[in-house]
Amino acid sequence: MGRKPLSLTISLLVAGLASGSAQAHDDEATAWRLFIADHSEPVVHVFDAVEGKPLASFDIHGPASLYRSHNGEAVFAVQGSSDVVTAMATGIAFHDHGDHADIEIGEPRLTGTEIEGEYPVHFVEHQGHWAAFFDKEGVARIFRERDALAGSVEIREVDAGVPHHGVVVPYGDYDLVSEPHPEDPSNLPIGIRVQDRDGNQVGDLAECPDLHGEAATGNLMAFACATGLLIVRSSEGEPAIEHLPYADTLPEGKATTLVGGRGLQYFLGNYGPSSVVLIDPSEEEAFRLIQLPTRRVHFAVDPIRARYAYVFTEDGQLHQLDVLGGEITQSLRLTGPYSMDGHWRDPRPRVTVAGESVVVTDPLEGKLHLVDAASFEKTGELEVEDTPFSIVAVGGTGVVHDHDHGHGHDHDHDHDHDHDHDHDHDHDHDHSH
Secondary structure, three states, X not given: OEEXXXXXXXXXOHHXXXXXXXXXXXXXXXXXXEEEEEXXXXXXXXXXXXXXXXXXXEEOOOOOEEEEOOOOOEEEEEEHHHOEEEXXXXXXXXXXXXXXXXXXXXXXXXXXXXXEOOOEEEEEEEOOEEEEEEOOOOEEEEEEHHHHHHOOOOOEEEEOOOOOOOOEEXXXXXXXXEEOOXXXXXXXXXXXXXXXXXXOEEEEEXXXXXXXXXXXXXXXXXXXXXXXXXEEXXXXXXXXXXXXXXXXXXXXXXXXXXXXXXXXXXXXXXXXOOXXXXXXXXXXXOEEEEEOOOOEEEEEEOOOOOOEEEEXXXXXXXXXXXXXXXXXXXXXXXXXXXXXXXXXXXOOOOEEEEOOEEEEEEHHHOEEEEEEXXXXXXXXXXXXXXXXXXXXXXXXXXXXXXXXXXXXXXXXXXXXXXXXXXXXXXXXXXXXX
16 A cells, blocks of 8 residues: 655755754654645655655545644544545654653554544544544544554444534543534534443533534643533543633634644634634633734644744745734745635645644645744745645654663553644534534
């Protein structure tokens, strides 16, 4: 299922991508990889982001949205129109030893694990467990990441009742399950119920009209609703859910896509076509609205420089958002215009962070734009065949040892290294249902 590595053209200074990535000590190594799914072709390309060169291309079943795991060892291609989720091993693993982390670098590969079902959309990780929700079945299939990497998974199914555009989050000994709209399941769900492993509901339904979009940050999880957010915390091992209503100072609107901060505990969400909202549930004034110059295309958080996030707008500009200041601090024009008019599935840029670089796909030009995160200046381009679209980055710096730490290691825990946690939310748009 492999393809030959694609052709590569590097313009400007690709050294900018590897800035700060040279080996600091003889026993340290830095590795960053980009996984890029095509908008219309069934393929995922893998680039070495430090060297600026292609590593591999994997044939899959259809166009995909890409999701990377918290620890960066796995990337999943969710192929809604092809009814399958395909697992890939990134070839980069970290093993935490307290005062340092060992890095293990191998080849990226298809693991052989594929989760099948009718129309997978929302795909969520919690503590090394993944849940793929299949809209046309109303069923989630849950599996462990380490099993997916090994090529053989034991699937646990959670039935949400009826087919609907829903979500299930595995949460320890419980599951957070979307409640379908009672009159018309084709409408968005109306809340979240907590179920034990036997499928019994625990407590009351947490109401969340027009539920769409979820994310995690620190020890919090959130679901976006028409009325605000549901905030989920662990209380003595059980999920405790509270409703955080939108502030009266916000204009009419709602969030339908959320991403969670790394290093700082916050959520970033869309809010209307031309703004984003910063959400800190610990603050009395939890919501801060940031107006954009034109309509929003995509946004991502910076997992390394925790105070920054990035928003791409339809005029071709990438904006640096200071999360602490609650304002746009720098803007850089990278592409031609990508109007938000037209179909919501049209190919438009996506953003991720790989080490010292912010990387933006330019689907219509067949390239990636590289921006130095410190100077916020463009440093290079990588050409990618066809229409590069969904993108995630994995990597970081670790200590290299001759002996093998990879056997018998439990990867269910999280690693706090320089890992990007950016997922592509192709389905989380302001389209109505």
